[in-house]
Amino acid sequence: MSSYFKKQFFIAFIYLIIFSAIGGGIFFGFVYSPASCQDGKLNQGEEEIDCGGPCVVCQEELLNPKIVWAKIFPVEGDLYDLAAQIENKNINHGTDNLPFVFKVYDSNNNLILEKIGRSYIMPREKKYVMEAVSLDSIPAKIALEFGEIKWQKFKLVEDLNLSIFDQSIDLNGKNNYAAFAKGTVYNKTRFDLATVDIYIVIYDLRGNAIVANKTQKDMMKSGEGKSFEVAWPKSFASDSSRIKTDMKAHTNAFSDANFITTFLEK
Template identity: 30%
Template sequence: MASWAAKRRLLYIAGVIGFFLLVFSYPIFSIFYEAPSCTDGILNQDETGIDCGGTCEAVCEAETVDPVVLWSQELEVKPGQYDAVAHIENPNIRAGVSVINYSFKLYDENGILVAERGGKTFINPSERATIFEGAINTGKRVPVRTFFEFTTEPRWTKVEVARPILPVTNQVFTDDGIKPKLKAELGNELLDAIDDITIVALIFDENDNIIAASKTGVDRLDPQSSKTISFIWPQTLKTEPTRIEIVPRVNLIAN
């Protein structure tokens, strides 16, 4: 039977070993332990899908609806050159896409592809927006139908930022028979500057058909200020314009 001194020595040794295990195991644990996150590829936290939903910024695909292409159209600028426009809608109230690729395809009356143009855009929540690509060369062929599609899958992100109101005032359209021009004032009534503003102008005839479109941009609009924006077409319009829409857009996710 072990003496009291031997038992005390064993207890002391066990205590020392336990102390060192605690001291050295915590750093090892902290090195190898990974806290749950929205990028760990595991369904954890309050996520409703792997790395999406709940507190994660990414919105799960099952909780979103694909953006809708309402219409697409080609617009002759001059012989052999066309602009292409498409109007899209995002039915998702609180989900947007920071960047997504798209493609315009222009076809002739025989259904043969005449020209193709790709680009990138963004999609804000609950937004109807016009996508524009200009100066598409078609040579001697005449497109009569335009097809628009998104060519990458949308990566939906939760968006809580309100869309800024950017008033457009003092619209003036002039056509001297050579190069039609459209000018307007774009305002920022906020106390913060707004960067990377995309502005699309649409011109309609008396039957509310689009007869011309154009796009410009503003790199930065200072707080409580305004800036003149301009659009120019290379030749006179074939139809008298009766209505003009100028729509500014800001990427709410990037900003």
């Protein structure tokens, strides 16, 4: 090859390198965007867009518990039970300090009572809250509101298996009470529990709650079962086949006194 052609080949090669560099710069600078934690895309093993995996931990949008229903039940004389069913839809967060207030109104929409209470709720848990009150006026409706909730992330390493067996309803009445609900709660966790709360709600066949009650059992050892009984002074049904009973057992897994703080994520 003559020196002329060698020179022309060398010049063409230099131009090729220059144009390749310019084209690559345009592609990588304006067209190609490498995966990152700020690219607005779900990639590189992220759990959600730009979080999880190699990026920062995803922050759960924390929601107040959903109020499924709230009702007031006459007990006897000026005594009433305030009850509500609530549901925590947060996947990883619960709280051992759930402040709430029942607001009771008369038929003219006048506020006649505010009953403040506190409870706890686990992630993805549906439960009841209840308060007993005495009223000077006839109530017409109630509302449930929550205070400021300090959510805690909860690492559940196993199910909190609290089961209720031998459930029964006695509508015949005795000892000045019109009806009874009975059962046996079993602690099937591997922990000794300081307190187990038990809630009982009776529904009609259309799914409307008609009465509510609660009790608790203390110092339940792992594997232990304890019987319980609650009573109502006034009759609410004459035929047990026309009602449905919902009995739930819960425990506060956030409480140090309940001996299961290993579930808390440090």
